[in-house]
Structure formats: C-alpha cells, structure tokens
Amino acid sequence: SQQGEEDPQALSIQEGENATMNCSYKTSINNLQWYRQNSGRGLVHLILIRSNEREKHSGRLRVTLDTSKKSSSLLITASRAADTASYFCATYMEYGNKLVFGAGTILRVKS
Amino acid sequence: DAGVTQSPTHLIKTRGQQVTLRCSPKSGHDTVSWYQQALGQGPQFIFQYYEEEERQRGNFPDRFSGHQFPNYSSELNVNALLLGDSALYLCASSSAAGGRPQHFGDGTRLSIL
Numbered sequence: 001s002q003q004g005e006e007d008p009q010a011l012s013i014q015e016g017e018n019a020t021m022n023c024s025y026k027t028s029i030n031n032l033q034w035y036r037q038n039s040g041r042g043l044v045h046l047i048l049i050r051s052n053e054r055e056k057h058s059g060r061l062r063v064t065l066d067t068s069k070k071s072s073s074l075l076i077t078a079s080r081a082a083d084t085a086s087y088f089c090a091t092y093m094e095y096g097n098k099l100v101f102g103a104g105t106i107l108r109v110k111s
Numbered sequence: 112d113a114g115v116t117q118s119p120t121h122l123i124k125t126r127g128q129q130v131t132l133r134c135s136p137k138s139g140h141d142t143v144s145w146y147q148q149a150l151g152q153g154p155q156f157i158f159q160y161y162e163e164e165e166r167q168r169g170n171f172p173d174r175f176s177g178h179q180f181p182n183y184s185s186e187l188n189v190n191a192l193l194l195g196d197s198a199l200y201l202c203a204s205s206s207a208a209g210g211r212p213q214h215f216g217d218g219t220r221l222s223i224l
Contacts, residue, residue: 098159103153
C-alpha cells in the first residue's frame with residue numbers, strides 16, 4: 001500500500017507561475033523526500049525534510065512539513081517548461097529501511 | 112562518476128517465464144533497493160539488499176527474489192511471470208545509513224505477453 005497521497009493528481013500552469021503540490025501520509029516518519037520523474041526515466045531526488053524541521057528551501061523549491069497533520073507541500077516558484085514531470089513524495093518510516101511513495105502529481109508547464 | 116545503471120532497458124517475456132534484471136549502484140554506495148512502478152502509479156518497494164543480505168522486504172510474493180554481490184551490484188529475479196508483472200522496475204542505491212536520498216537508475220521496462 002502507498003503511504004503518501006499527493007494532491008492534485010494533475011496540474012497544468014503557465015510558465016512563470018508557481019506550482020504547489022500537497023502530500024499526506026499515515027504513520028510516523030523519520031523524514032519526507034520529494035522526487036521528480038521525467039517521462040520514461042528514473043526518479044531524481046529533489047529535497048529531504050526531517051521530521052523535526054518545518055520548512056526547507058533549495059533554489060526554486062520550498063517544502064513544508066506539518067507532522068501534526070501528517071502533510072507536506074512542495075512549492076515550485078517561477079516554473080519553467082523543463083519542470084514538466086511527475087512529482088512524488090516519499091516517506092522514510094520511523095522504523096525500517098524502506099521508502100514509501102505516493103501516487104504522484106503530474107505537472108505540466110505550458111510555454 | 113557513473114550513476115546507477117540498469118540492464119536491460121527493455122524486455123519482453125511471456126507468461127510463466129522467468130526473468131533476471133541487473134543493477135550496478137552508484138560509486139560509493141553499498142545498499143540497493145528495488146521498486147516496481149506500474150503505469151500511472153508511484154514506485155512500490157520490493158526489497159532492499161545490504162551486505163549481500165535482504166534487509167527488508169515489501170509486500171511481494173516469493174516469486175520475486177534477489178541477490179547482492181560482493182561488489183554491491185544486484186539482481187532481481189522474477190519467476191512464473193504473470194501479466195500483472197508488466198511494469199517499470201527501478202533500482203536505487205544509497206549508503207548504509209538509513210533515510211538517505213536514493214539514487215535511481217532509469218529502470219527496466221518489462222512487458223509480459
């Protein structure tokens with residue numbers, strides 16, 4: 001079963017706009033990670049936020065984590081056509097050694 | 112510095128056959144995880160190998176087995192293939208310390224006829 005659930009399932013925006021994707025999970029976590037997947041390719045790690053952190057930035061990416069609501073959001077600012085991809089949140093459980101992925105958000109950035 | 116490499120890139124098999132997929136981890140990594148990704152879904156964890164042993168397993172039947180070699184490379188074997196095994200199989204590597212970001216290969220696309 002999948003731990004994380006992303007919302008929305010699909011998002012279409014214009015170049016230059018911001019894109020926000022949300023993720024909810026079910027159990028206690030050690031950390032939460034976001035990955036990007038271009039069509040037909042492997043996943044690329046974007047950013048990791050630990051369970052004791054609330055916000056993290058990396059370039060045009062901003063991630064927030066609310067452990068009380070078991071949710072996270074990924075904000076991509078000033079989007080580009082090259083940001084078109086599927087985005088997945090993945091939780092690293094508090095116990096164990098596996099990464100559990102959600103179903104993903106498909107982002108399309110129109111130029 | 113090579114990243115994670117997987118072979119083959121594509122494979123077509125028929126029901127009942129057996130398949131072996133291969134993975135070489137990123138240099139410096141000693142832990143390999145395998146995932147199955149069905150079309151339109153997120154990756155599902157199959158199992159993880161560390162020090163040549165299966166360290167953790169997801170909810171997959173015994174038809175799925177694996178192996179890790181002393182050079183940290185790994186194989187995924189699937190026996191008695193079913194139509195539902197058609198998917199993208201992804202290998203990811205990381206260091207032994209838990210919770211680290213994983214580096215993924217581009218996967219093997221397995222089609223079952």
